[in-house]
Amino acid sequence: MANILITYNVEHELPLSIHLAVYFYLTGLSAGSFILSTLAYGFGMEQFKPLGKVGVIMAILLLVMAPLNLIADMEQPFRFWYLFLYLNPTSPITWGSFLLTLYPLNSLVYAYFMFRGDAPRTKFFGLIGIPLAVSVHGYTGFILALGKARALWNTALMPTLFLVSAMVSGIAMMILVVIIKDRFFSPERQVKTELISRLTQLLAGTIILDLFLVVSDVLVLLTSDAEAKEGASLILTGELSPYFLGMEILLGSLVPLFILTFPLTRRRVSAVAFASALVMVGIMAMRYVMVIGGQMVPLS
Amino acid sequence: MSKVRYGMIVDLRRCIGCHACSVACKAELGVPLGVFRTWVKQIEKGSYPQVSKSFLPALCNQCANPICLQNCPTRATYQLDNGIVVVDPHRCIGCKYCIASCPYAVRHVNPLKKIVQKCEFCLHRVEVGLEPACVNTCPTRALTFGDMEDPDSEISRLLATYPVQVLKPERATQPQVYYIGADMYVMEARGMGNAEVRNG
Numbered sequence: 107m108a109n110i111l112i113t114y115n116v117e118h119e120l121p122l123s124i125h126l127a128v129y130f131y132l133t134g135l136s137a138g139s140f141i142l143s144t145l146a147y148g149f150g151m152e153q154f155k156p157l158g159k160v161g162v163i164m165a166i167l168l169l170v171m172a173p174l175n176l177i178a179d180m181e182q183p184f185r186f187w188y189l190f191l192y193l194n195p196t197s198p199i200t201w202g203s204f205l206l207t208l209y210p211l212n213s214l215v216y217a218y219f220m221f222r223g224d225a226p227r228t229k230f231f232g233l234i235g236i237p238l239a240v241s242v243h244g245y246t247g248f249i250l251a252l253g254k255a256r257a258l259w260n261t262a263l264m265p266t267l268f269l270v271s272a273m274v275s276g277i278a279m280m281i282l283v284v285i286i287k288d289r290f291f292s293p294e295r296q297v298k299t300e301l302i303s304r305l306t307q308l309l310a311g312t313i314i315l316d317l318f319l320v321v322s323d324v325l326v327l328l329t330s331d332a333e334a335k336e337g338a339s340l341i342l343t344g345e346l347s348p349y350f351l352g353m354e355i356l357l358g359s360l361v362p363l364f365i366l367t368f369p370l371t372r373r374r375v376s377a378v379a380f381a382s383a384l385v386m387v388g389i390m391a392m393r394y395v396m397v398i399g400g401q402m403v404p405l406s
Numbered sequence: 407m408s409k410v411r412y413g414m415i416v417d418l419r420r421c422i423g424c425h426a427c428s429v430a431c432k433a434e435l436g437v438p439l440g441v442f443r444t445w446v447k448q449i450e451k452g453s454y455p456q457v458s459k460s461f462l463p464a465l466c467n468q469c470a471n472p473i474c475l476q477n478c479p480t481r482a483t484y485q486l487d488n489g490i491v492v493v494d495p496h497r498c499i500g501c502k503y504c505i506a507s508c509p510y511a512v513r514h515v516n517p518l519k520k521i522v523q524k525c526e527f528c529l530h531r532v533e534v535g536l537e538p539a540c541v542n543t544c545p546t547r548a549l550t551f552g553d554m555e556d557p558d559s560e561i562s563r564l565l566a567t568y569p570v571q572v573l574k575p576e577r578a579t580q581p582q583v584y585y586i587g588a589d590m591y592v593m594e595a596r597g598m599g600n601a602e603v604r605n606g
Contacts, residue, residue, distance in 0.1 A: 108451050108452055108591050109451070109452055109453050110449060110450070110451055110591050110595050111449070111450040111451075112447065112448070112449050112450075112595050112596075112597060112598055113448040113449070113450055114446070114447060114448035115445075115447045115448075115597070115598045116442045116445040116447075116464070117511070117597075117598060118441060118442075118505070118511065118513075118514040118515075119515075121502035121503075121505035121506045121515070122502060122503075122506050176501075179501070179502075180499055180500050180501050180502075181498075181499070181500020181501075181502070181515055181520040181521060181522075182498065182499045182500040182520055182521065185498075185499040185500075186499065188480045188497060188499050189479055189480065189499065191480075192479075192480040192481050192482070192497060193479075193480075193481075194476075194477075194478055194479055194480065194481045196476045196477070197476065197477050197478060197479040197503070198477070199477070199479035199501060199503055200479045203479070249503070252476075252477060252507070253477070253503070253506045253507045254473050254507060254509065254577065255473070255506065255507050255508055255509035255510075255511075255577070256506065256507075331576070332594070333596075401506065403596075404511075404596045404597035404598070405508075405509055405510065405511040405596060406447070406464055406510055406511040406512070406573075406596060
């Protein structure tokens with residue numbers, strides 16, 4: 107084994123900025139809240155009915171904000187319409203151009219029929235919206251997974267990991283939205299604990315699934331090639347470990363999981379709200395660690 | 407017309423680390439301050455008194471299976487029939503996905519033009535029968551450029567004669583810049599700065 111010292115090299119700046127992490131975060135929240143909204147209006151699960159209207163409104167608002175981050179990250183923002191003019195079917199960004207157009211349009215139609223009270227049409231567009239919502243966030247996972255230079259990104263787990271973390275953050279956001287709505291804007295000024303406890307169970311379940319995927323990802327990174335190992339040590343012991351171990355795993359997953367399952371805390375609305383806020387911060391940390399950390403391992 | 411496939415051979419035994427290739431590239435193409443289309447990495451190996459110094463010219467590998475081309479959403483990056491991978495400056499939207507995807511980190515954003523650029527084997531020179539500027543300027547003739555489909559070319563002779571290596575063959579990008587006299591430690595060294603023991 108030889109001692110190697112690189113005395114001169116050129117390193118260009120990281121191509122993708124935190125804008126992209128925020129974009130992934132917002133589409134994830136949007137997809138998550140859309141899917142929750144269809145539980146009642148698409149699948150007829152009546153106990154989730156209060157999520158329907160607020161869910162689709164959040165989904166649309168977040169998805170209007172999300173692509174602005176993409177355009178802000180481009181060097182030539184005024185050429186964004188080239189994405190529709192010149193297509194490359196092998197590029198996930200081209201898939202995204204269409205998904206980011208179709209999904210909000212369908213959501214608008216779905217919302218329109220929901221507010222009109224047209225149940226059959228609402229159900230129809232809600233069910234069409236589910237594959238669109240899954241794709242609009244799943245494709246962002248493919249953006250990273252197909253960036254094959256980067257060891258932290260180039261894994262088949264990435265789209266699934268993104269979808270599950272989207273559900274985690276989406277449910278956490280909806281818990282907060284429902285609590286705020288009930289507490290301050292409902293006629294009774296009272297939080298409906300029944301709905302909250304349903305969502306609490308759902309959130310705890312998705313956090314466990316998310317943790318399983320994250321642990322699988324890291325374990326495989328540790329046994330893979332040199333760049334993958336370097337990426338793993340960057341997030342476990344290196345510069346990004348406060349974001350990964352501290353924010354994503356401890357504060358964003360383990361502490362909320364405890365609060366959401368421990369009998370004394372899981373029935374307290376304030377504790378559940380606190381756990382949900384932690385989860386939302388944790389998932390943002392996950393997006394940051396993936397987008398920025400993935401680019402921090404030197405390639406040449 | 408018969409098929410043409412351009413490639414380059416870098417003979418590391420000849421490279422003296424003079425950086426003339428980087429300078430010629432900058433002058434030929436007006437590459438702005440702070441970014442490079444080609445540069446020469448310097449790597450020191452061993453511990454005193456058993457040490458050696460190596461140089462590794464880095465440039466776009468003009469891959470036969472380029473991931474940048476696969477991922478470019480507007481097809482601004484495309485490949486000519488002669489194998490050279492080119493970026494259309496009028497079509498690039500600067501999404502930088504190609505930079506993020508390239509395993510060799512040889513692409514950059516031109517800070518003045520705000521588009522992605524990289525080595526294109528001096529296409530404007532090659533089209534009129536000249537060699538790329540770096541090859542033309544290299545004082546030790548460490549760089550050889552030519553048509554690999556032509557069995558009588560210098561590059562074909564070198565490819566057939568010497569053991570060659572490419573950077574990161576495991577990425578399946580099929581680089582068309584080959585290195586003679588490549589040391590594993592030099593080819594796999596990444597990053598900058600402090601002495602670190604890499605490889606097992």
